[in-house]
Each structure stands twice: as C-alpha cells, then as structure tokens.
Amino acid sequence: MSGLLGLKQNMTTRFGKFNFKIPVTAIEVDPNVVLATKDDKLVIGMGKRNQVKKTDNAYVKVAGYTPRFIKEVKWLTQSQNEEQKNNQPKVGDKITVSIFESGDEVKVTGTTKGRGFAGVIKRHGFHGGPKTHGQSDRHRAPGSIGSGTTPGRVWKGKKMAGHMGASKYTATGLEVVEVNQDKHLIYVKGAIPGAKNGFLIIEKTGKVKGYTPPPPPHPNGDHPLDEKEEKQIEKAATAQITEVKTDDAEIDKEPVSLVVAKGEENAGK
Structure with a gap:
C-alpha cells in the first residue's frame, strides 16, 4: 500500500536514542474503506458525512454511508511483484x-x-526599504517592479503582494517515528502543512536511509548503555573493594610520654 487518508492533529515530541527529543506531528488515520479498484490504484474513503452527492451514490452503496473524504491513491509500483498484486x-x-x-x-x-x-x-521574505533618508510610509514596499520603455511592462511571475496560503503543498522525505494502532495515530518527524483537523494524504515512498530500529526499553526507564558504559560497570563490579577500619579502639596509639619526648627533641634542633 502506498497511501492513506488522515487528519492532522497536534505537534508533540518523542524520545529517540539517548533520550534525544524528536519533534513529531500526530496524524489520525481512521480505517480507510476501499470504494473501487483500478489497475494500480485504489479509490479509498475516510470519515462520514450526512449529505449525499449524486456522484457519490455508487460509493455509498459500497461503504454503507457517505465518506467525508474520497481520494484515488496508488497501490502498486513497478518494483512490486505478482504476489503483491x-x-x-x-x-x-x-x-x-x-x-x-x-x-x-x-x-x-x-x-x-x-x-x-x-x-x-x-x-x-523581502527586506523592505531603508528606515531613514526621507523615507516615509514605504518601509514595507516592494520597490521597483520593472523598467519604463523597455520592456514597458511587468514580467510574468514577478514577486508581488497577493493571496497567500490555502494552497496544495507536499512535504517529502519525512520519517515515521511511531505508529499507534490502538489509537489509529501516526507520528511523523517534523512539521507538515495544514491546520489542525486538516485533510492529509500520506504516501509511502520507501525506507529512511541509514535507519536503525529504536533500542529496547530499559528496565529502569533510562536509555540503554553503550559498550563503554557497560565495560565500566563490569570493571567496578569485579573489582575487590577493601574496607578500611575506622574504629578508634583498634588503632594503635603511641604513648603520650613518647610524643612529648619527640616534641622536645624537635624544639632543641
């Protein structure tokens, strides 16, 4: 399977190796219903709505209800074999x-x-004009947008003010950090386009290069020890620690007279 439909939820964090924080975005992916099949694609639906469109009547008969979102996603790629087909x-x-x-x-x-x-x-991302030298109410202006006689017009594609956002955007190369099947959630590393509860299409493109599976959880809740730390712990465990007796009764003390005699000898020198 290459893609599913989901809804964007909040951003949060997950902990990777050595308890490093990883910013992730939670995506809610309820079970997608297969509404139709094509050569290498599937028509899938997600969610539910009350109003029924005439163009969706065929899908209503299949799913038993009107899906809120209906999309066509790719199911097979050229590298997949006949068994997967x-x-x-x-x-x-x-x-x-x-x-x-x-x-x-x-x-x-x-x-x-x-x-x-x-x-x-x-x-x-323009920088704006200067704030001094007689500048007045032109601090955020674009400046010149072209010459006069030649070409005598504004070139197509010139960056100017206008409508921003509310457009289709695809974020590529994102890593799936965690999958929660009980709550139907996918945690994707980094930020993704859209507002909360925004409609998303998640498509699998392969495996992350150099990916290593996360280490097993430590019994104490800490991160697993590396080889250097394990050797240090083994060395400390096998070392024989001698206990030093500190009881005053077992320490031999010199007589007071001998101590006084030594003091007099040092004073005479």
Missing part, C-alpha cells in the same frame, strides 16, 4: 495504519493555512 485489497475492505511502521519514509500532501492578502515581506 494478487493480495490487492478488494472493494469493501478496510485499511488501517498497520501498513506503516517505524523507519518508513513518507510524503504528506495537505492544504496550507490561509493567510489572506499578504505583502511582499510576509509572502516572499
């Missing part, structure tokens, strides 16, 4: 987050937050 889900089957696992590389497509009409500083 035979295991293709059938109409009416439900696909869960179990198709993902830690270490998978995914790309997430969503709709960015709408920012309305934005200026060039916010929209394109």
